[in-house]
Amino acid sequence: MTTHTQNTQTAPTAPAATVLVTSATGKTGRRVAERLAARGATVRAGSRTGATPFDWEAPETWAPALRGADAAYVAYYPDLAAPGAVEAMETFGRLAVENGVGRLTLLSGRGEPEAVQAEESLRAAASGAELTVVRASFFAQNFSEGLLAEGVAEGAVVFPAGDTAEPFIDADDLADVVVETLTADGHAGRVHEVTGPRPVAFAEVAAEISRASGRPVAYLPVSEADYAAMLAGFGLSAPEAEWLAALFATLLDGHNASATDGVKRILGREPRSFAAFASETWGGPAA
Numbered sequence: 001m002t003t004h005t006q007n008t009q010t011a012p013t014a015p016a017a018t019v020l021v022t023s024a025t026g027k028t029g030r031r032v033a034e035r036l037a038a039r040g041a042t043v044r045a046g047s048r049t050g051a052t053p054f055d056w057e058a059p060e061t062w063a064p065a066l067r068g069a070d071a072a073y074v075a076y077y078p079d080l081a082a083p084g085a086v087e088a089m090e091t092f093g094r095l096a097v098e099n100g101v102g103r104l105t106l107l108s109g110r111g112e113p114e115a116v117q118a119e120e121s122l123r124a125a126a127s128g129a130e131l132t133v134v135r136a137s138f139f140a141q142n143f144s145e146g147l148l149a150e151g152v153a154e155g156a157v158v159f160p161a162g163d164t165a166e167p168f169i170d171a172d173d174l175a176d177v178v179v180e181t182l183t184a185d186g187h188a189g190r191v192h193e194v195t196g197p198r199p200v201a202f203a204e205v206a207a208e209i210s211r212a213s214g215r216p217v218a219y220l221p222v223s224e225a226d227y228a229a230m231l232a233g234f235g236l237s238a239p240e241a242e243w244l245a246a247l248f249a250t251l252l253d254g255h256n257a258s259a260t261d262g263v264k265r266i267l268g269r270e271p272r273s274f275a276a277f278a279s280e281t282w283g284g285p286a287a
Contacts (some may be wrong), residue, residue: 017246018042019182020101022054023075027141028107029173032182034074037265039183044069056088063095071098071103071182074122080115081247082106089118093125103130103188105154105181107174110193111256112247119154119191122270130188137195137256140168140277143209156208158220160227160245163251165199167259170272177266208275213282223247 019036023029024045033043044095046054047064054065066072076085083213089106106122109115119133135274142148143157151157177194178263181187202210206219231241251264263271 009057017070020044020069020072022046026173032178035179071102080118081112085118086121089122093122097128105132108135109221110137124271132187133191135193137169138166141171144281160224160249161202163259164252164254165201167195167199168274169196170280173263173271192262193260194261196271201272207280212278
């Protein structure tokens, strides 16, 4: 039986440290905010409509959210590989230092060359602060609360991944890693790559979801062009649909089909498997 245990370390870097969490209503942001609050930090949950207004598309909201914060979790939307991310990171980093933020943890994508450019932009602009980069693999939660959840509910995972395997990271594990980098010393200047315990092909993902949920879910591989057309049919603009389809096809071309020991090295425990995630999420017997 595979179980999932959370990191039990509880001491923040300093009492009542104030941490800005950007994209705080997202998959990772809300998990990071919850864990920071549990450790005694004062959390500024930055979002478009929350108590701490923060919008990546409204740079005028960044400085007020950063002012007086000790640290920040930087989760850029829509993706660090997106057009405009390099410039956004340069501005955000400068504002963070100007407003006295001493520690930053940046969420980045594993195996994304464009994202590395954005990382470097933030590193240069925020040279007066401690920066840790956490590069994550594809989230397991994309199948339950994200991009692919609707398809799973309808019985089909349609994606341009071919037969490539991906070491899916559980967002809870990622959040534990992020919180550790924000609240413990020794991570400044580091780049951590975090994944699940082993690569899993999308056909196996569908099989695990089927087993856990008790209903059939199939994986239907499609081409990049067909996936872009499907996204456009859901209402995305053609450029956005084409960019997103190209990003997924690039990330899932096989170059990321290996696991790292990042979670174990940072947290001292193994990451949760996709089978265990599926069992807990869809209510099947424990794996």
